[in-house]
Each structure stands twice: as C-alpha cells, then as structure tokens.
Amino acid sequence: MSVQVISATQAVAQLSAFSCVIDARSEAEFALDHLPGAVNWPTLNDEERQRIGTMYVQVHPFEAKKRGAAIAARNIAAHIERELLDAPKSWKPLVYCWRGGKRSGSLALVLDQIGFRVSLIEGGYKAYRAAVLADLPQQARRHRYQVVCGPTGSGKTRLLLALAQAGAQVLDLEALACHRASVLGAIPDQPQPSQKRFDTLVWDALRRFDVARPVFIESESKKVGNLTVPADLIAAMRASPCLDLQLPLAERVALLLEDYDCFVRDPALFCERLDALKELRSKAVVDAWKAQVHAGRTEQVVQELLALHYDPGYADSMQRNFAQYAHAQPLVAMNRQDAILARLAAEIRVRTDQPIDHTGATA
Numbered sequence: 001m002s003v004q005v006i007s008a009t010q011a012v013a014q015l016s017a018f019s020c021v022i023d024a025r026s027e028a029e030f031a032l033d034h035l036p037g038a039v040n041w042p043t044l045n046d047e048e049r050q051r052i053g054t055m056y057v058q059v060h061p062f063e064a065k066k067r068g069a070a071i072a073a074r075n076i077a078a079h080i081e082r083e084l085l086d087a088p089k090s091w092k093p094l095v096y097c098w099r100g101g102k103r104s105g106s107l108a109l110v111l112d113q114i115g116f117r118v119s120l121i122e123g124g125y126k127a128y129r130a131a132v133l134a135d136l137p138q139q140a141r142r143h144r145y146q147v148v149c150g151p152t153g154s155g156k157t158r159l160l161l162a163l164a165q166a167g168a169q170v171l172d173l174e175a176l177a178c179h180r181a182s183v184l185g186a187i188p189d190q191p192q193p194s195q196k197r198f199d200t201l202v203w204d205a206l207r208r209f210d211v212a213r214p215v216f217i218e219s220e221s222k223k224v225g226n227l228t229v230p231a232d233l234i235a236a237m238r239a240s241p242c243l244d245l246q247l248p249l250a251e252r253v254a255l256l257l258e259d260y261d262c263f264v265r266d267p268a269l270f271c272e273r274l275d276a277l278k279e280l281r282s283k284a285v286v287d288a289w290k291a292q293v294h295a296g297r298t299e300q301v302v303q304e305l306l307a308l309h310y311d312p313g314y315a316d317s318m319q320r321n322f323a324q325y326a327h328a329q330p331l332v333a334m335n336r337q338d339a340i341l342a343r344l345a346a347e348i349r350v351r352t353d354q355p356i357d358h359t360g361a362t363a
Contacts, residue, residue, distance in 0.1 A: 003108045004119045008127035011035075011094060011119070012135070018094040018119065024104040025097050025125065033196035035096070035128060036204040041079045043072045043103035072106050080110070092117045100124035129196065132203050139206035140233035146352050147237055149219040149318060149328055150245030152182065152310040153252030155336055156218045157259075159245055162338070162345035163216050168353050169209050171217045176201045179225030180259070181218075182310070184273045186225060188262050198227045206233075212355040216348075219322060238321050242328035243348065247336060253302050255336045267293045281309060 006014075012035075015021065021038040023030050026049045030040040044052060048071050056064035084091070093111060097104035100123050112118045121128060148156045157174060164170040174181050177198055178190045193201070209215055219242070222234055247255070263270035271290040278286045285308075289301045318325045331348070333340050 003105075003112045004117070005100075005122050006119050007122050008131040011096075011121045011128065012131055015094075017092070019090075019092045020094070022093050022095045022104075022107065023097070023125070024095060024107050029098065029125075032194050033129070033200050034125070035094075036200065041075075041083075041107065043075055043097070043107055044068065045075070048075075068102075069106075072103070076107055076110050079107070080114075084114075087116075089115055090117075092119070094119045094121065096121035096124045096128065098124050099126050132200060135207075136199065136203050136230050137232040139203055140230055140236050142211055143206065143209055143215045143236070145237055145240035146214045146216045146348075147219050147240050147242045147322065148216060148245060149242045149322070149325060150247070150331075151252070151314050152306060153256040154245045154247040155252075155255055155333060155341060156245055158255075158336070158338075159331075159341050159345060160216060160218060162341040163348065166342070166345040166349055168345070168349055169213055169215045171202070171205055171209075171215050173202070173218065173220050173224050173229060176205070177224035177227045179227070181220055181224045183276045184260070184263075184270075186273070188269070192225050192227055195227055199230065202230060202233065210355075214353055219318065221317065221321075239323050241352075242318075242322055242325045243331050243352075244325075244328035245331045245333065245344075247333050249303070249306070251333075251336045252306065253299055256302055257299065258336075264298060267298070270298065277309065 015036060021035050023034045023038045023040050024043045025040070026042050026044060026046045027040060028046050030038070030042075034040070042048075048068075052064050052068040052071070055067060093116060095104045095108045095111070095118060100121055104120055104124060108118045108120045123130075148159055150156050157172070157180075160170050160172050164172075174185075176193075178187055178192050179185050180187065192198075206215075217237060219237070220229060220234075222229055222231075257264055260270075263273070270293050274286050274289055274293075289304065292298070292301045329351075331344055333344060
C-alpha cells in the first residue's frame with residue numbers, strides 16, 4: 001500500500017467519504033481553524049513545536065530533526081494506542097498538517113504501514129484554506145435567501161431558531177460568530193472565533209444546504225462583532241426578498257432584558273459597554289444612561305437606546321442596503337412567546353419555503 005496524496009479541492013469535495021479527518025498540527029493551530037469534523041492528533045504539541053523550532057534555529061537543524069522525530073514517534077504511538085487498537089482495516093483516514101509536510105507525512109506513513117487506506121492533503125491546511133476562500137463566493141451565490149428583518153429586540157434570532165426547529169434551512173451568522181452583532185453584542189465568557197474559523201463555519205453550512213430550498217438569514221451588516229461576513233454572501237443577502245418581523249415596543253424591551261440578562265445581573269458591565277457609544281451619542285448622554293442604570297432604571301435605558309440609537313440607525317441601514325426591504329412581507333408577533341414565533345415559523349414555511357426544480361419553477 002501507499003499513501004494517496006490528494007489536492008485540497010478533492011479533499012473538501014470528498015470529506016464525507018473518509019472515516020476520520022485528522023489534523024496533525026498543534027493544539028493552537030487546530031483551535032485557530034481546521035477542516036469540518038476534524039480531530040486533533042498533534043504530531044508535536046504546542047510546547048514541543050516551540051522547543052524544536054527554537055533548537056532548529058539556535059542549535060542545528062539536524063539535531064532538531066532527531067529530537068523532533070523521537071517526540072513525534074512517541075506521540076504517534078500514543079494516538080494509535082488511544083484511538084486505533086479496535087479500528088477495522090476498512091478505516092479510511094484523511095490526514096493533514098500545515099503544508100502537508102513532515103508532521104502529517106510521518107503520521108500517514110505509520111498508518112499506511114499498519115494497513116489503513118490513508119489519504120494526505122497536498123499542501124495541507126494552507127491549501128485547504130485557499131480552496132475554501134475560492135469556493136465561498138460560489139457557495140454564497142448558488143442559494144436563494146429569505147432575509148429576516150426587524151428592529152433590535154423584535155426577536156429575529158428567536159424566529160430563526162423557530163424556523164430551524166420547523167425544518168427550514170437557517171444560517172445563523174450570530175451563532176457562528178458568537179456575537180449579537182451590535183455595539184453591546186459581545187457575549188460574556190464566549191470569545192469570537194478567528195476569521196479563518198468563521199469563514200470555514202459559514203462555508204461548511206452553505207455547502208450542506210439544498211439549493212432547491214431557501215436559506216433563512218438575519219439582516220446582518222458586513223461585520224458581526226470583529227468578524228467580516230463574506231462579501232458575496234452580503235451581496236446576495238442584500239438583493240434578496242425580506243421578511244419584516246414586528247413586535248410591540250414593550251415586548252421588545254422585555255425580550256432584550258431576557259437576552260441581555262448579563263447586563264441586568266451586572267450593571268457595571270452594562271455601563272462599561274455603554275462607554276462604546278460616547279462618540280456617537282456624546283459623553284453627557286451616555287453618563288446619564290449610566291446614572292439611570294445605577295439607579296435601577298435599566299428598562300428605561302433600554303427604551304431610550306432603542307428610540308435614540310438602534311431604531312433610527314437600523315431603519316436607515318435597511319433602506320440603504322437591502323434592495324427589497326421596501327416590499328418586505330410583514331410578520332406581526334403579538335408577543336415574544338415561543339408559541340407565537342413557532343406559529344409564525346410554520347406560516348413562513350408554507351408561504352416561502354417552497355422547493356424549485358432544475359428549471360427554476362416552484363415544485
């Protein structure tokens with residue numbers, strides 16, 4: 001047997017054909033981004049990789065290679081003992097590292113000698129990343145979208161969840177980005193993924209969707225927190241039909257207090273986040289809001305934030321950026337209850353989630 005070397009394009013097209021996708025890079029490299037469904041079997045872990053790299057530069061490449069090979073051999077043995085002693089001969093792994101070099105090559109060679117049918121990505125993660133970036137525009141353009149619009153607090157994210165539970169295809173960019181997509185939208189103790197990881201998550205979701213059915217997506221701006229939404233996806237969203245979710249003001253305020261309960265529990269955190277609005281709303285206005293928060297009038301501050309900051313900005317952005325927003329289909333929710341949103345989701349699916357055949361006609 002011999003290791004089969006395949007291109008990154010072949011690998012991403014055949015991911016489901018492999019029994020396991022193995023990332024042989026270190027833990028930190030894996031955390032930054034990795035192939036969908038990959039598991040991390042470091043040939044050298046973070047500390048070992050740094051130590052051998054330092055030896056390579058400061059001592060001698062030959063000495064570093066000897067030490068590195070000894071460490072890699074022990075690590076590979078540990079992976080095999082931990083994961084493969086019960087694996088059948090039909091087990092078929094895909095292996096990669098940063099550029100398809102020594103780390104993945106060493107692991108692939110050992111697995112091949114055991115008798116497994118091993119595939120190795122030529123060019124490693126670096127080639128995979130290039131393949132994803134090349135494919136993302138096509139994946140974004142091949143779908144038709146239904147854009148869920150509505151002012152802050154109207155329940156757009158909750159409606160997306162209800163649509164997903166009803167069986168619709170949903171791309172929740174805020175969930176993928178770990179951010180609520182506003183100045184105050186950072187989620188405590190949940191750091192955002194890297195841009196590379198976000199790109200992979202978006203690409204992986206898009207490639208799995210059925211092109212015959214619409215994808216429901218929220219009316220996001222170009223950035224979700226610190227992450228940039230792929231340009232072709234933004235362009236496709238902004239040209240798509242819109243749904244306009246409407247919820248009474250009192251319900252919107254109550255919903256925001258539920259979704260941002262961290263601010264209710266920690267007024268100091270809320271005040272810290274409000275500082276980000278000083279340039280837009282002036283220091284005097286923000287200081288007044290902070291005084292109200294400390295006085296226990298958080299609900300009133302939320303109402304003022306909606307009236308003075310969020311609602312005007314959102315309305316202007318939608319009219320400027322979403323071509324079909326003026327003709328958006330209204331969705332009226334009397335309250336924020338899950339049952340109401342579930343009923344709306346079911347109605348939306350009947351009206352808009354119709355498959356199309358290859359000619360483009362409704363099936």
